[in-house]
Amino acid sequence: MQAPRVLVVAATHGNERNGAWLVESWRQEPSSLNSSGLELLLEIGNPAAHRANRRYIDRDLNRSFVQDLLADAACDELEILRARELLAQFGPQGSRPAQAVIDLHSTTSSMGNCLVVYGRRPTDLALAAAIQAQLGLPIYLHEGDAAQRGFLVESWPCGLVIEVGPVPQGVIEPRLCLQSQLALEAALAALAAAKRGCLAQPPALVVHRHRASLDLPRDGGGWPLACLHPQRQGRDWQPMGPGDPLYRTAAGESIAYEPPAGLEDQQVWPLFINEAAYGEKRIALSLTSRERWAVDPSWAESLAALLTEQN
Amino acid sequence: MQAPRVLVVAATHGNERNGAWLVESWRQEPSSLNSSGLELLLEIGNPAAHRANRRYIDRDLNRSFVQDLLADAACDELEILRARELLAQFGPQGSRPAQAVIDLHSTTSSMGNCLVVYGRRPTDLALAAAIQAQLGLPIYLHEGDAAQRGFLVESWPCGLVIEVGPVPQGVIEPRLCLQSQLALEAALAALAAAKRGCLAQPPALVVHRHRASLDLPRDGGGWPLACLHPQRQGRDWQPMGPGDPLYRTAAGESIAYEPPAGLEDQQVWPLFINEAAYGEKRIALSLTSRERWAVDPSWAESLAALLTEQN
Numbered sequence: 001m002q003a004p005r006v007l008v009v010a011a012t013h014g015n016e017r018n019g020a021w022l023v024e025s026w027r028q029e030p031s032s033l034n035s036s037g038l039e040l041l042l043e044i045g046n047p048a049a050h051r052a053n054r055r056y057i058d059r060d061l062n063r064s065f066v067q068d069l070l071a072d073a074a075c076d077e078l079e080i081l082r083a084r085e086l087l088a089q090f091g092p093q094g095s096r097p098a099q100a101v102i103d104l105h106s107t108t109s110s111m112g113n114c115l116v117v118y119g120r121r122p123t124d125l126a127l128a129a130a131i132q133a134q135l136g137l138p139i140y141l142h143e144g145d146a147a148q149r150g151f152l153v154e155s156w157p158c159g160l161v162i163e164v165g166p167v168p169q170g171v172i173e174p175r176l177c178l179q180s181q182l183a184l185e186a187a188l189a190a191l192a193a194a195k196r197g198c199l200a201q202p203p204a205l206v207v208h209r210h211r212a213s214l215d216l217p218r219d220g221g222g223w224p225l226a227c228l229h230p231q232r233q234g235r236d237w238q239p240m241g242p243g244d245p246l247y248r249t250a251a252g253e254s255i256a257y258e259p260p261a262g263l264e265d266q267q268v269w270p271l272f273i274n275e276a277a278y279g280e281k282r283i284a285l286s287l288t289s290r291e292r293w294a295v296d297p298s299w300a301e302s303l304a305a306l307l308t309e310q311n
Numbered sequence: 312m313q314a315p316r317v318l319v320v321a322a323t324h325g326n327e328r329n330g331a332w333l334v335e336s337w338r339q340e341p342s343s344l345n346s347s348g349l350e351l352l353l354e355i356g357n358p359a360a361h362r363a364n365r366r367y368i369d370r371d372l373n374r375s376f377v378q379d380l381l382a383d384a385a386c387d388e389l390e391i392l393r394a395r396e397l398l399a400q401f402g403p404q405g406s407r408p409a410q411a412v413i414d415l416h417s418t419t420s421s422m423g424n425c426l427v428v429y430g431r432r433p434t435d436l437a438l439a440a441a442i443q444a445q446l447g448l449p450i451y452l453h454e455g456d457a458a459q460r461g462f463l464v465e466s467w468p469c470g471l472v473i474e475v476g477p478v479p480q481g482v483i484e485p486r487l488c489l490q491s492q493l494a495l496e497a498a499l500a501a502l503a504a505a506k507r508g509c510l511a512q513p514p515a516l517v518v519h520r521h522r523a524s525l526d527l528p529r530d531g532g533g534w535p536l537a538c539l540h541p542q543r544q545g546r547d548w549q550p551m552g553p554g555d556p557l558y559r560t561a562a563g564e565s566i567a568y569e570p571p572a573g574l575e576d577q578q579v580w581p582l583f584i585n586e587a588a589y590g591e592k593r594i595a596l597s598l599t600s601r602e603r604w605a606v607d608p609s610w611a612e613s614l615a616a617l618l619t620e621q622n
Binding site for chain 1: 333335343364477478481483485488489534538539540541559560561562587588590591
């Protein structure tokens with residue numbers, strides 16, 4: 001029985017250098033990563049952007065896995081070409097298909113070591129639940145956000161993002177590398193256990209479910225009229241309620257949080273507070289609801305079936 | 312008697328956004344900055360790079376104030392053009408000359424709120440001593456570094472850098488903005504006092520004098536074989552001696568600090584540890600000696616003379 005093949009991607013954003021440094025190091029010295037016996041495909045997501053130390057060249061690679069763009073022969077942006085290439089090699093119909101993908105990211109926000117899951121695929125939830133049971137990592141469940149789509153991991157039947165921060169763009173920081181490796185090894189161990197049919201699942205999963213994103217207050221020309229409030233900066237995963245200080249003007253005036261429609265009178269848990277790369281997306285922070293879900297036994301069965309069927 | 316004119320520059324590096332946001336905010340609401348009665352010229356150093364959210368477009372503006380480049384009519388790199396423009400407007404022979412310049416920078420290193428002084432001009436030392444006496448800010452004295460020259464402030468008869476960190480590139484962070492403003496207002500108050508002939512000087516000045524810079528260990532292709540050691544990361548301004556852990560490989564092996572020639576058996580104080588923008592300069596950290604200098608009364612006299620002579 002062949003071992004499951006797992007694609008491990010880093011530098012999907014070229015200026016997130018910790019994961020890229022790890023991937024190159026593991027290529028040179030495979031024994032320094034515990035693969036739990038899986039076959040690993042170690043890839044630099046966006047080599048051109050990594051060489052240029054930029055997030056991307058033409059467009060965000062991690063918003064490029066969109067069917068209509070990938071199918072549009074007239075589209076020759078560098079990241080679309082790279083997305084097609086990754087799929088042709090390692091995608092479900094590729095020449096050397098991977099059953100699962102782990103995408104290593106970093107952020108300038110104080111997100112700590114965490115997981116990002118896109119939507120509610122049973123295979124992803126089984127994997128995330130196993131990692132959370134093992135390491136306690138919090139989970140950002142991204143869904144219902146029409147403005148942000150085309151994430152890399154969505155193109156594989158199972159996949160999630162390991163996100164670590166805070167770290168500046170362009171910097172390799174040892175603590176962050178250790179965190180990424182720890183989470184990746186837990187993910188690989190969980191996949192190996194699922195393949196053996198003995199994946200340990202906790203009774204419940206805690207997720208922070210995406211609800212909305214907020215921008216800084218801006219003038220008509222787009223200039224920010226305030227920055228994050230010092231009492232909010234760095235407080236990812238900590239609850240916020242109506243009236244809490246959220247922004248501050250250069251003159252020192254506080255601006256309080258006003259819930260957007262649908263979130264009135266609720267606490268929210270802000271994430272990706274002041275992420276450098278989201279300025280251009282006009283996102284100063286995202287708001288989530290903290291939810292506790294019972295783990296469904298069918299999730300682990302789906303993951304075991306996926307890892308078995310193609311071997 | 313006309314008030315001294317002071318040039319305040321931000322975003323000399325386009326992705327250092329805190330200072331730029333402050334400068335734009337002060338332009339819109341001048342009362343939010345205490346100018347101590349001085350005439351301020353508020354400038355974005357590199358507007359094109361700031362719009363692009365990049366450190367620079369063609370070359371580092373803060374290494375472009377080099378006489379032979381500025382005088383070379385064939386050189387039309389964007390930052391050389393901008394350096395000429397700043398000098399033509401606000402330089403000592405410019406149309407609206409400033410007597411002093413304060414250049415607002417930020418770093419991804421844990422430098423805190425500090426001053427960078429280039430060389431040993433009496434006017435700069437008087438200003439730095441007054442700010443240190445007021446706020447206790449540490450001073451990085453940059454000299455004797457042939458690889459790094461052409462700094463903006465050197466083209467004015469008095470000038471220094473206010474450096475704050477850590478902050479990622481591309482991020483506006485409230486605490487850093489407060490630090491920059493606090494240091495700038497102290498500098499302006501000191502210049503105003505010097506103009507009145509009543510600059511308070513401490514008996515001594517503590518400087519951290521540049522001695523050498525170190526790169527990461529690299530293989531023949533330039534790939535980093537190790538990153539900073541977690542026990543060194545973030546410990547700017549803290550002493551280091553021979554044998555202290557400095558780097559760590561991806562496999563977890565520690566590499567100890569070995570003093571370069573001329574610094575054997577000495578403690579050094581590392582600065583700009585793991586600054587993102589210095590990767591391309593192959594600088595992982597700079598080594599300094601901590602020195603206590605008696606303040607010379609002639610320094611304050613030089614500064615007072617400078618601020619008086621041109622009015």
